Amino acid sequence: MSNVLLSMRGVSISFGGLAAVQSVDMDLQEGIVTALAGPNGAGKTTLFNLITGNLPASSGQISLRGKSILGLRPHQIAGMGIARSFQDLRLFTHMTVRDNVLVAIEPSSWLWQPGGRAAQRERMRRVDEALEQTGLAGMADSRAIDLSYAETKFLSLARIIATGSRIWLLDEPASGLDVNSRTRFISLLRDATRRGVTICLIEHNLDVMTEIADRIAFLDRGRKLAEDVPEKVLRDPELISIYFGKSR
Template sequence: MSNVLLSVRGLSKNFGGLAAVQSVDMDLQEGVVTALAGPNGAGKTTIFNLMTGNLVASAGDVLLHGKSIIGKKPHRIAQMGIARSFQDLRLFTHMSVRDNVLVAVEPESWFWQPGGKAAWHQRLETVEKALERTGLSAMADKRAVDLSYAETKFLSLARILATGSKIWLLDEPASGLDLNSRNRFINILREATADGVTICLIEHNLDVMTQLADRIAFLDQGKKLAEDVPEKVLRDPELIAIYFGKSQSGN
C-alpha cells in the first residue's frame, strides 16, 4: 500500500442546523489520484476548506504525516506542502503570467525577500520551469486578464507546480477545457503523480474521472457513501442514480 500523506478522521462540519460534512474518513496516498464525486451540495468543497484551514471543523481531525493540522491558518498549511486550487482560480488578473507564478513561491509578503540574489534567481528558475511544463513560456509577459480560458487554467496549475508541494487539492481543475487542452492537463497531472505528488480533485466530468482517478470517494449530503476504484464506483447503479439526481440529495 502506498504511503498515506494526508488523512481525515471523523471530519464533520455543521452550519447551524445543516450538517454539511458528516464523519468522513479518507486517506490520500502518495502518488495516488483520489477524486471526490457526488452531486452538487454533497460536501466536496467543504471538505477541501476543512483540510486547508479555510473552515474550522465541528468535529474530527486532519492529519498530515500523522500529525494534526486542525486549527492552523491556511497559509501555514500551504507552507507545509498542501497546495490548493479554486473554481474561481483567484489569479492576479492585471499582473503578468510570470509574476502570478512568482507570487506563489515568495516565502514572505514583504518587498524584501530573504536569501538575497541567489534565492531570487532560484525562485525565478522554478517559475520558468513551471511555465515551460504548462506551455505558458511564450506568454510569460502577458497579463493574466489577456489569457484565454484554457490558458488561465494552466496558469493556476503552474502556480501549484512552482510551489513544489507534494499534496494538491484541485477543485474542478479541468472544467470547461476543450478535449486537447484537457488531455494535456491530464498528462501534466499524471507526470506529477509519477514524481510522487498526491492529488485529490473535485471533478464532475466522468470522462476526466475515469482517465485520471485511481480511486473515487463518493459523497452525498455530507456523507461518504463509498470509496473504491473508478470501475466499481461508477458501475454502482444506486450511486449513479444519486449522481444524476434520480435520488433525493441535498444542495
C-alpha cells in the first residue's frame, strides 16, 4: 500500500485574471518519483512555489504527513524536510562548489556556527558526502562559475542531497544533460528513492520522463488533466497532442 507523504487538495492560485493553478489534487507517495509534465506555462513551477510557501494558495489544502503546511513560511517548510531546486539553479557563481553546498544546508554557517565544532564537522561531512556522490569532490574548491553545464546541474542536486531532506522538488533538474550525465543523474535519483526519499520533478523530455518517473501528473493551463503510470499518460493521444501542440 502506498504511503502518501504530501497531499494537495483543490489547490489554486491566480495572478490577476490568469488561473495559474486551478483546483489541483495531487499526492506524493513515499519513495517514488512523480514527474510533473505539461506544456510551458502549465503551472508546474507555480505548484512547487505553492508547496514550498513561496506563493500563497488562494484556496485548497496542502498537508505533510496529514498536517497542514498552508501559510507556513518557506524556511519553516524547508525545515520540515522539503527541499527544492530552481529552474534557473540560483547558484552563487563566485563562491566555491563546497560553499555553495554549505550555504544550502546552513545559510549562516560561515558567519556563526551553532552547535560548535562538532556540528561544524558534521555539516562538512554532509557537504563532502554530497559532493562525493555527485562526482564533484575533485572540484570542491573550484568556483561554481567555472563548472561545465552538467556539473552545475549536479551541484544543484548536491545542495539538495546535503540537506538530508526526505522530499525533493526538482525543477527541470535533468534538462539539457548529455546522455552519460543523464544516466548518472537518474541513477542518483534512484539511489535516493531506495533510501526512501520522495521525489517530484518537472521534466519536459518524454524519454527522460519514461526513464525516471514512477508516476506522471500532467498539467495544462493550471489544471491536472491526468495522473498515472508513464505507460498510460504517455500513450494518451489527447495529452500528447496538447503536449506537442504547445511544448517548446
